[in-house]
Amino acid sequence: MSNARENILARLRAARAERVPDYIPRWSPAHPEGDELVALAVKHMEATRTLVLRVAPSEIGATVRDLLRQRSVTNLLRAPDTWVGELLDAQWPGDGECELLTWDHAAPDYCRDVLFPEAQASITTVKALVADEGAVVLWPTPSEPRTMSLVPPLHIAAVRVGQILPSLAEAVAAFDWAVNRPNNAVLISGPSRSGDIENTLRIGVHGPMELVVLLVDD
Amino acid sequence: MHNADFTRNVAKALNDAPQRAHLEHVITNFMRGRRGLFNDDEELAALREAANAVKRRVVGRLAEVLERLEASCAANGIQVHWAETGEEASNIVLDITRSVGGKTLVKSKSMVTEEIHLNKTLEANGCEIRETDLGEFIIQLIGQTPFHIIAPALHVTKEQVGAIFAEKIGIDYTEDPDRLQAEARRFLRERFRRADVGVTGVNFAVAETGTICVVENEGNARMCASVPRVHVAVTGLEKIVDRLADLPLMLRMLVGSATGQRISTYFNMVGGPRRPGDQDGPEQVHLVLLDNGRSRMAGDEELRQSLQCLRCGACLNHCPVFKRIGGHAYAATYPGPVGTMVMPQLKGLDEYGYMALASSLCGACGEVCPVMVPIPSIIRRLRVEAHDAHGAVLDHGHDAARMESLAWSLWAKVMTSPGLNAMARKTMAALGGALPAVGPLGAWTSVRVRPKFSSKGLADLLREEDAKEKGSK
Numbered sequence: 001m002s003n004a005r006e007n008i009l010a011r012l013r014a015a016r017a018e019r020v021p022d023y024i025p026r027w028s029p030a031h032p033e034g035d036e037l038v039a040l041a042v043k044h045m046e047a048t049r050t051l052v053l054r055v056a057p058s059e060i061g062a063t064v065r066d067l068l069r070q071r072s073v074t075n076l077l078r079a080p081d082t083w084v085g086e087l088l089d090a091q092w093p094g095d096g097e098c099e100l101l102t103w104d105h106a107a108p109d110y111c112r113d114v115l116f117p118e119a120q121a122s123i124t125t126v127k128a129l130v131a132d133e134g135a136v137v138l139w140p141t142p143s144e145p146r147t148m149s150l151v152p153p154l155h156i157a158a159v160r161v162g163q164i165l166p167s168l169a170e171a172v173a174a175f176d177w178a179v180n181r182p183n184n185a186v187l188i189s190g191p192s193r194s195g196d197i198e199n200t201l202r203i204g205v206h207g208p209m210e211l212v213v214l215l216v217d218d
Numbered sequence: 219m220h221n222a223d224f225t226r227n228v229a230k231a232l233n234d235a236p237q238r239a240h241l242e243h244v245i246t247n248f249m250r251g252r253r254g255l256f257n258d259d260e261e262l263a264a265l266r267e268a269a270n271a272v273k274r275r276v277v278g279r280l281a282e283v284l285e286r287l288e289a290s291c292a293a294n295g296i297q298v299h300w301a302e303t304g305e306e307a308s309n310i311v312l313d314i315t316r317s318v319g320g321k322t323l324v325k326s327k328s329m330v331t332e333e334i335h336l337n338k339t340l341e342a343n344g345c346e347i348r349e350t351d352l353g354e355f356i357i358q359l360i361g362q363t364p365f366h367i368i369a370p371a372l373h374v375t376k377e378q379v380g381a382i383f384a385e386k387i388g389i390d391y392t393e394d395p396d397r398l399q400a401e402a403r404r405f406l407r408e409r410f411r412r413a414d415v416g417v418t419g420v421n422f423a424v425a426e427t428g429t430i431c432v433v434e435n436e437g438n439a440r441m442c443a444s445v446p447r448v449h450v451a452v453t454g455l456e457k458i459v460d461r462l463a464d465l466p467l468m469l470r471m472l473v474g475s476a477t478g479q480r481i482s483t484y485f486n487m488v489g490g491p492r493r494p495g496d497q498d499g500p501e502q503v504h505l506v507l508l509d510n511g512r513s514r515m516a517g518d519e520e521l522r523q524s525l526q527c528l529r530c531g532a533c534l535n536h537c538p539v540f541k542r543i544g545g546h547a548y549a550a551t552y553p554g555p556v557g558t559m560v561m562p563q564l565k566g567l568d569e570y571g572y573m574a575l576a577s578s579l580c581g582a583c584g585e586v587c588p589v590m591v592p593i594p595s596i597i598r599r600l601r602v603e604a605h606d607a608h609g610a611v612l613d614h615g616h617d618a619a620r621m622e623s624l625a626w627s628l629w630a631k632v633m634t635s636p637g638l639n640a641m642a643r644k645t646m647a648a649l650g651g652a653l654p655a656v657g658p659l660g661a662w663t664s665v666r667v668r669p670k671f672s673s674k675g676l677a678d679l680l681r682e683e684d685a686k687e688k689g690s691k
Contacts, residue, residue, distance in 0.1 A: 004302045004306060009284065011516070012284070012513050012516055015281075015513065015522070016278065016282075017277075017522070020275045021274050022271075023271075027467035027470075044480060048483070111498045112411050132480075133466075133469075133480060134481065135481050142495040142496055142497055145497040146440075146444045147445060150440050150441065168465070169463065172462055172463050172466065177427075178427050178461065178462040181429075181489050183488075183490040183492070184444075184490075185486075186485065186487065187484065187485040187487075189480075189482070190483050191483070193436065194352045194399065194435060196351070196352035196369070197352070197356075197371075197399060198376050199247070199369060199372060202395060202396060204400075205352055205436045206350070206407075206410075207437025207440065207441075208437070
């Protein structure tokens, strides 16, 4: 196959354009600040059928419990070593109505064996929320793996208000993304959706049926 | 396929009233969606200029950009493969699957894998490859090809979906779309969980960072790229951006032009296989770079612009021809204006030259293109190439021996020689009206008013005007 590489490159080298445009300035949409920035983020996330709830750190446990109870959800996967995991663990009532799951790193294949068949909901932290796009940005980690935000039918994304950035362009710069290169990153703007049956929008096909953003005051 | 078959397809599609009504409805929605997002003409013009510059920089120096992409991918642990033809690309995917002892694959929506007929190759070699995008899942069960590049099952009714699900996946018949969607979810989740290999397309590959980006709404592409132990991404070698910082703009242009969304539900950026300590994600990530005629396109200053295309589908949604005949009449992997532009270039004018005729050259496709590909000029160029013995496109000049070529060269001679021109005009004025409507003239006048030939040319009329003016002074 190395022949293919050489052949293709040889043809392309011969085809080089005489002139190509100079770099254009980075495209960067509006830069709102403070309350305006938060309002824009909420507006754009709600437009894609995401439920956004603003809470104080002390209310996280009760808010999440209510969310799960209303949906008859009986377990929740969270990572105990994240800020939101620590708050939840401290605030979670020990009545056994809803079980907190922990990704078992010693299990041979937690994703296939437990996550797929059993997890009903997950809560993860985020890297940022980008307001112009209206999406949470996740850089999965060993404690919050890629499929944690994808497989359970309900995904709750915990965002500190200070994590809201104006746009993806700002996030790329702020995280020095091109240098730090996460081996996976994902933007999520709402629940999984499809328009493939008679071109009518329906929520919840392969990924989560519902996305909730918990906007937590710093 | 030949022009006569195409004409038959067109007639059939035009007479399909329910399909036409449905297409009209869907396409109007797509147009409205795009307009709703890009509602400031000045801003849109600036965005298109910027996106055009990003892609022109890439397609004008593809060799350099591809080598950079390859090096960045290698640094991330992504294995890069090069394929000159579709067959080579399909065989690469097959070899990867076999190398891990795999037999089952799940695949997300990707036009390039349609182009190379990947499923056929894999199935012929004992593999099971399952389409997982809901629309692709439906048409795979029915045994059809995509009707629209971003809405593959646009033409299928919910009753048909119910019937095929009942037949092929063993559920009780229902035509309730929510239940059908839930059944597809249940059925496919098990496939994601068990598949050996996940196949996806690529919307953007970032040369600077070796990142494979996939845009989607359903979550199936994330499944394909995250759950199986091997992820294979297949892409045409042009779908690259230089820098990570180019992504925000390109993402907005792609998604907004396709569906009118600000952003897709998911934008997945794969930067490599799982690292030590990671709990999920593929152990191997492969990127297959496909040429299949693209490097030939890069060789021509005008045709090269075809490689800027993002495959958003906006040109389909704004095309008066596509709107009336739909995607299947073209009998080509890529339908509509984008197909008309790329199919003859990828596969040759001999096989797909007829597509270049399926355009009124109204210009709408070029006006909505987010990267400003001059689609109408390229289509016109392809028409010329069909008769041009010294052209650049595969099978150029294949029509050069035909009557039409002869007629045009005769026409050119007459129009550039005043004496011949005057003689021809007088002859046509005297006899043109009496020509019997057979052959090309018959075809022409069957749907158009017969032209009337004037005995006076433009020069004659100007002379008369001059004479009148002088007389009135």
